[in-house]
Amino acid sequence: MTGCVFCAIVAGDTPAFQVAGTDSAVAFLDARPVFKGHVLVVPREHAVTLADVPASALGGYFGFVQRLSVAVERGLGAGGSFVAINNKVSQSVPHLHTHVVPRTKGDGLRGFFWPRTRYASDSEASEYAARIAAAL
Template identity: 75%
Template sequence: MSGCVFCGIVAGEVAAFRVADEPDGVAFLDTRPVFAGHVLVVPRVHLVTLGELPADLLPGYFALVRRLAVAVETGLGAGGTFVAMNNKVSQSVPHLHTHVVPRTKGDGLRGFFWPRTRYQDDTEAQTYADRIAAAL
């Protein structure tokens, strides 16, 4: 898609520190990493949200994400990884992308800075569960 920086990276028109370039997607270093080695994985086709990813592309795309999560941990000697995706809200580039962030114990990252809450009671929790299940 014209004007999309991630499409430009996929096409080789925009420079990036590539980690993987495969039929199922392209992975490259985030230019503003949470921690050094923070990788973004994008599908080759321009899609904005996970909901737009065709079912036939899911296995290959998420297999690549899984492989990157293992490679980031192994290659960097990280204690683990944080794998995340935003859909619309907080999506700085409107192209589907998955973050693979290396983690180490005591690195200071606290739940990716998400405020945590509690349900008022089990009834409220069940109501939310039911609404999501009904939407499936």
Template identity: 65%
Template sequence: MPDCLFCSIVAGDVPAFRVVDTADGVGFLDIRPVFKGHVLLVPRPHVGQLSDLPAALLPGYFALVQRVAAAVPAALSAQGTFVAMNNVVSQSVPHLHTHIVPRTKGDGLRGFFWPRTKYASDEEAQSYADRVRNTLGAAL
């Protein structure tokens, strides 16, 4: 889809801090993370929302979600993750994406209020992407 930001990231036309790039999907850091290391995972083809994802793509996509959700806490010394997706409402980019957010008890996240932060630099963002990518590679 020509005007879709996430399609442009998948195609490599827009830079992103990638953590995984497979036939099943592409994962990259959210540029406005809830917590540092917050990954967005998208299917390669343009799919607007979960109900539009072809059944044939479900197993591979959700297996990748599962792998990334396991890698994020291992890579970042977090206790767990918050995994979520919006469909239409609160979906800032109309391309299906799954949020995988590192969590630690007492981190201050309550309910669906998602305070946002920023990376101090591209180098800091790249270090988070590298840590998750390296952990994913070790888990293959």
């Protein structure tokens, strides 16, 4: 896709610190990491959001994300990882990308993306669950 920085990285036209790649995805270090070792995983084929990825490609893509989350922990001695995708809102580059961020206990990352809230009642929670289920 012309003008997409992630497509340019995938094509090798824009430099990045590549970590690994498969036939369908590429992983590289985030240029502005939350913590050192923060990896972005992108599909080779341009897709703006998760909904744009063909269902047949999801297994391979998320299998690679899973392998990267394990590799980040093992390779960096991290206690865990934070794996996240933004769809549209807060998506700084309009090309699907999954963040794999190394975590350690006490690393100071709290309330990273959003404030937490509670449902007013079990009835309200049930209503939200039903609305989402109905949309499936």
